[in-house]
Amino acid sequence: MGEIWIIGATGRAGRNISAGLRAGGHRIVLVGRNAQRLAEAAATIEASGGVPPRTLVTDDPLAEIAAGRPDVVVNTVGPFGTTTVPTAQACVVAGSHYVDLANEFQPVRSLLEMDSAARAAGSTLVTGAGFGTLANEALVYELCAGRPSPIRVRVAAMPVVDGLGPAVLASVVDAAATGGLIYRDGRLVRTRLGAHLRRIPLPDGTTRATVAVPTGELEAALRGSGAGDVIATSSEVPTGRMARAALPIVGAILRVEALRRTVIRLIDRWQLTPPATPGEVSWAYASAEWEGGETRQAWLQTGEGYAFTSRVAAMVAARLAEGDARPGAFTPGALFGADLARSAGATITLDSTTKDLR
Template identity: 90%
Template sequence: MGEIWMIGATGRAGRNISAELQADRHRIVLVGRNGQRLAEAAAAIAALGGPPPRTLVTDDPLAQIATGRPDVVVNTVGPFGATTVPTAHACVAAGSHYVDLANEFQPVQSLLGLDPAARTAGSTLVTGAGFGTLATEALVSELCAGRPSPIRVRVAAMPVVDGLGPAVLASVVDAAATGGLVYRDGRLTRSRLGAHLQHTPLPDGTMRATVAVPTGELEAALNASGAGDVIATSSEVPTGRIARVALPIVGAVLRVEAVRRTVIRLIDRWQLTPPATPGEVSWAYASTEWEGGETRQAWLQAGEGYAFTSRVAAMVATRLADGDARPGAFTPGALFGADLARSAGATITLDSNAKDLR
């Protein structure tokens, strides 16, 4: 059983994933800058049973990866646009495996671009190990299994969360600065941020409003389907008329690097967090369309989104630490299939008769 390093161990994601790993008696190293907070996190995790995890206090986790050569590194530190590629590069150089929770488009796409280097080094890199990427990717994989590539795919993520940390808000700022993105005829195309308002159908007959956002789900759905046209939407972005008008303006302002850096520093200093999304059920949705007009739909149902993400990340790290890996760069569903989502507690429902509302 390999050693798993948790970078950002004192944050909510780091603590939750570490608790999942501790329950399975994995060897964990909590990595962070604040020794006192690391000790508190280690004590809380040890209280669950088993030996207390080791702690590593450092301002330079990349240098520690180079010398320590851990079996697996789990990166929970956002914004992932700043941390994903450097940490993954350090893992490749050390021959370690890598896992992160990114769901912004740019870091997910960039991580997947490291596939040749990871193969050469014998490392496995997994990005998007959480609800956002896996939930929709699993549905697309199920809908397209054994079939030719569809011409059109739409995915929607509709998680409920009982609270998020400042790192998530910083990642939202980075994603907004990217602007709207869709795939048209297989080419990445600019779109207005917050466009493509959709009323996503749920199995109980209700509808959930979602709008297009530049998430890692866009890239994962493209790779899982081979479709020419792909749109990723989310309920986590405000869908009201005023908000949809304001989103492109906000995104344009945040594209100014000095503004974006200032906003991210203020988020960290004041410990600002996104609002919770109330509810008991997180949903994901995917629709596919083939030449000739055939359409299929699928839904994924899970509990609170952050808990699901923690289970997914812990399961991916566990499998990599236990040797269930192959070299390269992947999203979680591309590496382990849709059953990974089921193993994390999700239920998948397919319906080839219902029609997507456009």
């Protein structure tokens, strides 16, 4: 069984993933910049029994990957627009497998474009190993299994989270700077950030408001369905009228590189975090429409979103370390199918309807 490095092991995701892998008997290395926090994380894991994990203190994890050639690297450090491609490239050179938690559109798309390089190196690269990307693409795969490609797909992520760290807020800033994006006729086109407001119907009889944001599931839904028109929406962005009016202005401001980097530095310095989303159930939703008007929809239900993300990332890393790998670049659902979401604790409900879901 191979050695798994967790970069950013002292953060919430890193600690949860490390604990899950250690509980499964995997050899893990906790990687980070702060020696004291790494020691504390290692002590917590050691207290649960077994051999204590190894720690690696470094300001240059890419150089350490090149020197150490780990079997699997799990990248939990955002913003992923900055860390995904360089870390994945280091893994390709080292012949290592790679997993990250990215859910911003650009890093997910950029990682998937590394497919040829990964196959040539014999590395498996997995991006979006978490709630947003997997939950939505699992629904797309379920809806489209054994059927021709639909003409239109819409997905929505509606997680509840107990609390997230500064790296997640930095990723939100990067995503906002990307602006609104959708696929139309198979082409990526600009749309207003926060457009396409829709109240998503849930099986419990309630609805949740979502708006279009540039997330990793936009690319995952396109690739998983083969549809020409794809929209990805989320409840994590404010959906009130005034907030939606302000979103394009905020996005335009954040597109100024120097200003965006300043904001991200302040987030890290002051340890700013996104607000928690209260509740007990996280939902994902997908609808698909075919020629002739047939429409199907599906829902995924699970608990707290970040706990689900940690389980997914740990499961993907464990399977790669155990040899269940295929060279190339993938989202988790593309590599392991919709059942990966079920194994991580989600339930999926399918329904057919003829309603207009656009």
